Amino acid sequence: MRKLFIISTVVFWLAVAGFRLADFCITTIPVTAVSPVVEPAVKGYLLAEVAGHARQNDCWMAIEGSVYDITTYLPDHPSEPELILPWCGKEATQAWRTKNKGRTHTSRANQLLENYRIGVLR
Numbered sequence: 001m002r003k004l005f006i007i008s009t010v011v012f013w014l015a016v017a018g019f020r021l022a023d024f025c026i027t028t029i030p031v032t033a034v035s036p037v038v039e040p041a042v043k044g045y046l047l048a049e050v051a052g053h054a055r056q057n058d059c060w061m062a063i064e065g066s067v068y069d070i071t072t073y074l075p076d077h078p079s080e081p082e083l084i085l086p087w088c089g090k091e092a093t094q095a096w097r098t099k100n101k102g103r104t105h106t107s108r109a110n111q112l113l114e115n116y117r118i119g120v121l122r
C-alpha cells in the first residue's frame with residue numbers, strides 16, 4: 001500500500017512538472033512568423049494601353065498574351081524597320097510567329113524577347 005502511495009505521488013509530481021514545462025515553452029519561446037512567399041505582381045495591360053505606345057521611340061507589343069516594351073531593342077532588330085515598326089502598339093503574335101514571311105523566330109530571339117517583358121495582356 002505504501003509502495004502504491006509513493007508511485008502515485010511520483011507520477012503526480014512528474015505530471016505537474018510536465019505541465020509546467022509545457023506552459024513555459026508555450027509562453028516564452030516565440031513563434032517565428034512564417035513569412036508568406038510573395039510573388040512579384042505581374043502587371044496587366046489592356047490592348048488600349050499597348051496602343052498608346054505605337055512609336056519608334058516608344059514601342060510596346062502584345063505577343064502570345066504578354067506585353068513587351070521593345071523600344072531599346074528596335075535599333076538592333078535585324079530586319080528593315082518598315083517590317084517591325086507597324087507592329088508597335090499592336091497585338092503582334094502573328095507577325096512574331098511568321099516574321100511576316102512565314103518563318104518563325106529562333107529560340108535565341110525567344111530568349112531575347114523575355115528581357116523586354118513588362119506584363120501580361122488583360
Ligand code: HEM
Pocket residue numbers: 061070073077078079083084087092095096099100101103104105106107108109112113116
Ligand atoms: C512582331 C514583329 C516582328 C517582325 C515582323 C519581325 C520580323 C523579323 C524579320 C523579317 C527578321 C529577319 C529575317 C529573318 O530572320 O527571317 C527578324 C529577325 C529577328 N528578329 Fe524579329 N520581328 C519582330 C519582332 C521581334 C522582336 C520583338 C524581337 C526581340 C525582342 C525580334 C528578334 C529578332 C531576332 C533575334 C532576329 C534574328 C533571327 C532570329 O533569331 O530569328 N523580332 N525578325
